[in-house]
Amino acid sequence: MQTLSWLSDDHLYNSVNRLLDIAEKSLKNSETQFNKNVLDPFSALFQISGFDISHEEWLIAEKTRQAQKSLQNHVGDFHQIILGKVDGWENLETGQIMDLVHKDRKIIAEIKNKYNTVKGSDLSGLYQAMENLVGYKHSSFKDFTAYYVTIIPRKPERINIPFTPSDKEKGVRFSINESIRLIDGASFYEIVTGDPxxxxxxxxxxxxxxxxxxxxxxxxxxxxxxxxxxxxxxxx
Known part of the structure; x- marks a missing residue:
C-alpha cells in the first residue's frame, strides 16, 4: 500500500534518501574542513567556560553545529522536491524566480524552510518579483496567485494572508494584493495535495x-x- 495517497513511494524514498546523503556529507565535511574554517576563539573560550563543558564536548558540538547549518540549507529544497512531484505541480529547480508552479490552477510559489530564512531587508525584493510575475501583462504568470511559503511559520498557527512586507525604499508596507500571499507549510501542503x-x-x-x-x-x-x-x- 502506498505510504502517502498523494505521492508515490519512489518519489518519497528518493527524496528522503537524497537528504540523508546530504546530512552524512555535511557531517563528514565538518570533520575534514574544520581546521580550514576560521573559528571564533573568543566564542570558544566563553562557551567552554560559560557552559562548563570540556574542550572535547565543545569540539563535538561545534562540528555538529557546522554540519547542521549546512543541512538546514537543503531542508527547504526537500519540501520543494516533494511538492514538485505531486501530480500537476512542477519544480522549477534552483535559480528560477519561483520554486513551484501549477499552470492549470494558476499558482506559483516560493518555498522557504523557516519564516526567518529570508532577511527582512530582502522581503521587499521578493514581493516586487512576485508582483511583476502576476501583474505584468507580458508575464507568463499573469493573473496567477503567488505564494510565499514558510514551511515553519513564525507562530504555531495556520495562515493564508496577503503578503505585505515593508517597502524598504518608502518605509511603509506594500499595498494589499490578494494575489500575493503569505502561507504556512501545513496550509500550502493542503492546497497542493487536497489533504488537510x-x-x-x-x-x-x-x-x-x-x-x-x-x-x-x-x-x-x-x-x-x-x-x-x-x-x-x-x-x-
Missing amino acids: DALFNLYKCLPKVIEDLKGKPMSLEIQNNLFQYFASAYGV
Missing part, C-alpha cells in the same frame, strides 16, 4: 522511511520527542 493533514502525514511516515533506508530503527522515545517538536511548531 498532508504535512503531518509526511512527517509521521518519515521515521519508517528512514528506518527502511538506513536499516536502523528509531526508538519510540525519540519519535515521541520529535512529534512534540512538530506539535509545538504547528500548534497541533
Whole structure:
C-alpha cells in the first residue's frame, strides 16, 4: 500500500534518501574542513567556560553545529522536491524566480524552510518579483496567485494572508494584493495535495522511511520527542 495517497513511494524514498546523503556529507565535511574554517576563539573560550563543558564536548558540538547549518540549507529544497512531484505541480529547480508552479490552477510559489530564512531587508525584493510575475501583462504568470511559503511559520498557527512586507525604499508596507500571499507549510501542503493533514502525514511516515533506508530503527522515545517538536511548531 502506498505510504502517502498523494505521492508515490519512489518519489518519497528518493527524496528522503537524497537528504540523508546530504546530512552524512555535511557531517563528514565538518570533520575534514574544520581546521580550514576560521573559528571564533573568543566564542570558544566563553562557551567552554560559560557552559562548563570540556574542550572535547565543545569540539563535538561545534562540528555538529557546522554540519547542521549546512543541512538546514537543503531542508527547504526537500519540501520543494516533494511538492514538485505531486501530480500537476512542477519544480522549477534552483535559480528560477519561483520554486513551484501549477499552470492549470494558476499558482506559483516560493518555498522557504523557516519564516526567518529570508532577511527582512530582502522581503521587499521578493514581493516586487512576485508582483511583476502576476501583474505584468507580458508575464507568463499573469493573473496567477503567488505564494510565499514558510514551511515553519513564525507562530504555531495556520495562515493564508496577503503578503505585505515593508517597502524598504518608502518605509511603509506594500499595498494589499490578494494575489500575493503569505502561507504556512501545513496550509500550502493542503492546497497542493487536497489533504488537510498532508504535512503531518509526511512527517509521521518519515521515521519508517528512514528506518527502511538506513536499516536502523528509531526508538519510540525519540519519535515521541520529535512529534512534540512538530506539535509545538504547528500548534497541533
